[in-house]
Amino acid sequence: MAFTLTVNGETRTADVDGDTPLLWVLRDTLGLVGAKFGCGAALCGACTVHLNGAPVRACVTPVSRVGARAVTTVEGVGKTPAGAKVQEAWKAIDVPQCGYCQAGQIMSATALLTAKPKPTDAEIEAAMNGNLCRCATYLRVKKAIKAASGQVEV
Amino acid sequence: MDGELLRDPTRRFVLKSGAAAGGGLLLSFTMAAEGNAVEAKRINAYVRIAPDGKVTIASKVPEVGQGIKTALPMLIAEELDVEWSAVTVEQALADAKVYGRQVAGGSMATTLEYDGLRRVGATVRALLIQAAATRWNVPVDSCETEPGFVVSGKNRASYGELAEAAAALTPPDPKTLVLKDPKAFRIIGQSHKSQNLDAITTGQPLYGIDVVVPGMLFATFVKAPVYGAKVASVDLAPAKAVKGVRDAFVIEGGTNLNGLLPGVAVVADSWWAARKGRNALEIQWAEHPTAAQSSAGFAAKAAELAKAPPQRTDRSDGDVDTALKSAAKVVAATYSYPFIAHAPLEPQNCTASVKDGKVEIWAPTQNPEPGRKLVAAALNVPEEAITIHLVRGGGGFGRRLNNDYMVEAAAIAAKAGAPVKLIWTREDDTRHDFYRPGAWHNLTAGLDASGKVTAWKDHFVSFGEGDKFAPSCGFNATQFPCRAVDNYRVDVSVMPLGVPTGPLRAPGNNAFGFVLQSFTDELAVAAGKDPVAFRRELLGEPRLLGEPGKGDSFHTGRMRGVLDLVAEKSGWGRALPKGSGLGLACHYSHLGYVAVVMQVTVKDGALKIEKVWAAADVGRQIVNPNGAEQQMQGSILDAIGSTLRQEITFENGAAKQGNFNTFPLLRMADAPDVEVHFKLSDNNPTGLGEPAYPPTPAALCNAIFAATGKRIRSLPIGDQLA
Numbered sequence: 105m106a107f108t109l110t111v112n113g114e115t116r117t118a119d120v121d122g123d124t125p126l127l128w129v130l131r132d133t134l135g136l137v138g139a140k141f142g143c144g145a146a147l148c149g150a151c152t153v154h155l156n157g158a159p160v161r162a163c164v165t166p167v168s169r170v171g172a173r174a175v176t177t178v179e180g181v182g183k184t185p186a187g188a189k190v191q192e193a194w195k196a197i198d199v200p201q202c203g204y205c206q207a208g209q210i211m212s213a214t215a216l217l218t219a220k221p222k223p224t225d226a227e228i229e230a231a232m233n234g235n236l237c238r239c240a241t242y243l244r245v246k247k248a249i250k251a252a253s254g255q256v257e258v
Numbered sequence: 259m260d261g262e263l264l265r266d267p268t269r270r271f272v273l274k275s276g277a278a279a280g281g282g283l284l285l286s287f288t289m290a291a292e293g294n295a296v297e298a299k300r301i302n303a304y305v306r307i308a309p310d311g312k313v314t315i316a317s318k319v320p321e322v323g324q325g326i327k328t329a330l331p332m333l334i335a336e337e338l339d340v341e342w343s344a345v346t347v348e349q350a351l352a353d354a355k356v357y358g359r360q361v362a363g364g365s366m367a368t369t370l371e372y373d374g375l376r377r378v379g380a381t382v383r384a385l386l387i388q389a390a391a392t393r394w395n396v397p398v399d400s401c402e403t404e405p406g407f408v409v410s411g412k413n414r415a416s417y418g419e420l421a422e423a424a425a426a427l428t429p430p431d432p433k434t435l436v437l438k439d440p441k442a443f444r445i446i447g448q449s450h451k452s453q454n455l456d457a458i459t460t461g462q463p464l465y466g467i468d469v470v471v472p473g474m475l476f477a478t479f480v481k482a483p484v485y486g487a488k489v490a491s492v493d494l495a496p497a498k499a500v501k502g503v504r505d506a507f508v509i510e511g512g513t514n515l516n517g518l519l520p521g522v523a524v525v526a527d528s529w530w531a532a533r534k535g536r537n538a539l540e541i542q543w544a545e546h547p548t549a550a551q552s553s554a555g556f557a558a559k560a561a562e563l564a565k566a567p568p569q570r571t572d573r574s575d576g577d578v579d580t581a582l583k584s585a586a587k588v589v590a591a592t593y594s595y596p597f598i599a600h601a602p603l604e605p606q607n608c609t610a611s612v613k614d615g616k617v618e619i620w621a622p623t624q625n626p627e628p629g630r631k632l633v634a635a636a637l638n639v640p641e642e643a644i645t646i647h648l649v650r651g652g653g654g655f656g657r658r659l660n661n662d663y664m665v666e667a668a669a670i671a672a673k674a675g676a677p678v679k680l681i682w683t684r685e686d687d688t689r690h691d692f693y694r695p696g697a698w699h700n701l702t703a704g705l706d707a708s709g710k711v712t713a714w715k716d717h718f719v720s721f722g723e724g725d726k727f728a729p730s731c732g733f734n735a736t737q738f739p740c741r742a743v744d745n746y747r748v749d750v751s752v753m754p755l756g757v758p759t760g761p762l763r764a765p766g767n768n769a770f771g772f773v774l775q776s777f778t779d780e781l782a783v784a785a786g787k788d789p790v791a792f793r794r795e796l797l798g799e800p801r802l803l804g805e806p807g808k809g810d811s812f813h814t815g816r817m818r819g820v821l822d823l824v825a826e827k828s829g830w831g832r833a834l835p836k837g838s839g840l841g842l843a844c845h846y847s848h849l850g851y852v853a854v855v856m857q858v859t860v861k862d863g864a865l866k867i868e869k870v871w872a873a874a875d876v877g878r879q880i881v882n883p884n885g886a887e888q889q890m891q892g893s894i895l896d897a898i899g900s901t902l903r904q905e906i907t908f909e910n911g912a913a914k915q916g917n918f919n920t921f922p923l924l925r926m927a928d929a930p931d932v933e934v935h936f937k938l939s940d941n942n943p944t945g946l947g948e949p950a951y952p953p954t955p956a957a958l959c960n961a962i963f964a965a966t967g968k969r970i971r972s973l974p975i976g977d978q979l980a
């Protein structure tokens with residue numbers, strides 16, 4: 105059936121089964137491949153997107169449950185002030201190694217900074233705990249979040 | 259044209275590679291050291307210079323997060339003498355005839371390419387100078403370059419202006435070219451960022467899983483839980499009845515665990531539909547001879563083999579048995595480690611198109627050429643009919659050195675009659691890996707009254723058959739302290755294995771470092787000596803053990819250098835509160851010498867890693883300090899993750915773990931700060947993707963011993979501290 109979604113501020117329609125995870129609607133139907141498939145079971149965070157600004161795992165979010173909530177992906181998050189700062193800091197610090205987890209890291213970090221503009225180490229660790237990085241870029245992820253929140257110099 | 263297939267206007271994924279698309283000039287070099295194209299295999303590169311002076315440099319080695327797509331083009335750009343900001347990097351196609359070795363493995367790219375790729379850059383520069391000299395009618399000697407320009411007196415021309423004329427000239431013999439004095443380096447030795455940072459941070463298509471080919475279908479492929487078991491029977495109808503499923507079929511496959519294995523493919527309009535189809539399949543797998551093997555069975559057999567006389571001896575120096583009899587103290591211990599998976603975050607995937615006898619493949623592979631051979635054999639097409647695009651891999655760690663996903667995608671596409679993107683599930687990825695194998699080391703050492711090691715014996719119990727080890731299941735007997743201890747022996751026994759095994763970051767060494775450096779720590783304790791002082795004595799005078807130029811030779815002075823540096827930086831020997839401790843380990847692998855110190859605290863059974871210090875000697879030049887730090891930190895944290903909790907176990911011939919809940923990766927809260935130091939030595943620069951991994955597990959376990967008195971002899975650490 106056809107679902108109408110608001111993705112990165114645009115209205116998009118997807119004619120898919122209602123149980124299709126948002127991740128695959130974004131990637132295969134709408135051609136937005138920024139959100140990544142890592143586990144399919146809410147265990148890695150690679151697929152993280154925002155629904156009305158809150159981070160969710162798109163791999164376990166059926167498209168039928170999205171409703172009227174605004175979907176933001178890494179392709180569109182740069183239009184928000186926090187997202188733009190996070191992406192800038194990510195590049196300045198050169199966080200990625202393989203880069204595959206980084207869309208999810210950026211989405212979780214942006215949600216964190218939107219809620220808590222100057223997070224402590226413990227708050228960063230709590231907010232980012234569900235985002236796995238197999239290359240273990242964690243030291244730079246943490247530094248980039250601090251840079252994006254103006255707590256350290258790049 | 260390459261990339262044409264991807265130019266679907268509704269999608270943004272466009273791959274450009276190889277040919278001189280876009281107007282510029284293609285300078286192609288087959289720089290045969292011995293003047294013949296076959297000899298040229300290591301020294302080849304492409305440089306393209308546009309009229310506006312923009313330079314495109316092809317990176318020949320696949321990128322899987324090791325940063326080679328920055329490091330190798332830097333070598334060319336340095337000698338070419340251009341601004342790094344004028345350089346665009348393109349991934350080269352897989353083509354062994356043009357590029358030679360295109361393998362992301364063994365930390366060998368920097369080692370093998372450091373000289374050759376600089377000569378590629380120098381050759382282009384020489385051609386541009388020649389073109390300028392001819393244009394101005396001045397002697398070549400009067401010409402110099404500034405980044406992007408040739409100058410001679412008042413004459414000045416940009417590389418872009420000279421490129422066309424330069425391309426028509428015959429390249430000089432690269433051996434005759436004088437390379438830059440390292441003191442004049444402007445690019446090498448400076449920190450440069452990763453390639454594709456914009457695409458990564460804004461989610462643009464980049465990885466294998468992002469590839470889109472017009473008319474493409476999506477596939478999933480189910481293989482037997484027991485490696486290589488055939489499909490006995492399957493009802494395909496329920497899968498075909500799922501909306502969106504186009505087809506479902508059996509792939510016969512063979513018995514080669516590295517090749518195309520039997521299974522059932524489901525092909526659909528979307529990957530989700532393919533998965534739903536897969537869930538509807540009822541497959542009966544045929545019986546298989548390895549269906550009874552299990553981790554418990556392996557362990558029981560290993561204990562039995564350890565008690566029996568060894569099947570063979572791989573090395574014997576002096577007389578270990580006599581030396582042990584006269585030792586003042588004898589220390590014996592058994593060490594073991596589990597199978598582990600690579601678990602790159604991007605599951606295995608590959609896109610393939612088979613049409614009119616031609617095969618086009620987009621693969622996140624670390625090693626394309628063996629994949630080409632598999633595909634040629636499976637589809638019965640000549641190797642020349644196969645084009646392989648090297649697509650960025652979301653992590654490799656050695657997993658993508660095998661090409662099973664490539665031949666599966668090609669076989670499914672051929673049968674489906676349409677281009678296919680095959681994507682594995684996470685569970686497929688965990689259960690069908692080429693695992694880092696487990697093994698057992700039964701160690702005995704003798705110390706004399708002064709605490710000097712007089713004998714060292716290892717009965718290594720592993721997997722294989724007859725005289726052969728299973729893939730990546732061997733032990734190279736020349737590991738230190740071989741040749742530093744007069745009486746030294748390595749005995750070997752093996753048992754058969756039906757599980758696929760293969761290289762994982764610092765193959766072999768990733769486990770040997772744990773065993774050798776943990777046991778060395780035990781000997782230091784038995785000798786009543788400080789672990790650093792004990793290792794200094796064991797290393798002895800600076801000298802080369804083994805033959806110069808051989809990969810298994812070991813320089814005691816270089817190891818001493820990193821040992822001393824890390825001891826100094828970590829404040830080795832300082833007093834720590836009860837429950838805290840410092841641990842140290844040093845190990846040589848992939849031509850790199852690395853020493854690691856870790857500080858831990860164990861409180862009520864809970865381990866906290868406070869900090870890590872590491873020192874590495876990989877020669878006289880760090881090509882890209884930024885990338886070097888990433889690889890050092892990444893390798894060390896990778897090793898911490900596996901040491902803490904990772905284990906693949908087998909039951910009924912199959913891997914039990916499937917997803918990250920049962921095969922846990924390191925998380926941010928468990929990642930300590932890692933301080934990295936380099937010790938420059940007058941040796942050729944070598945790679946950094948791996949050598950920091952092997953000393954790490956032992957440094958951690960030795961720190962735990964220092965903090966608690968508990969010796970970890972079996973990995974993972976798991977709940978052993980509880």
Ligand code: FES
Nearest residue numbers: 142143144149163
């Ligand atoms: S893919 Fe969604 S959490 Fe891993």
Ligand code: FES
Nearest residue numbers: 203205237238239
């Ligand atoms: S950068 Fe590779 S998984 Fe995070």
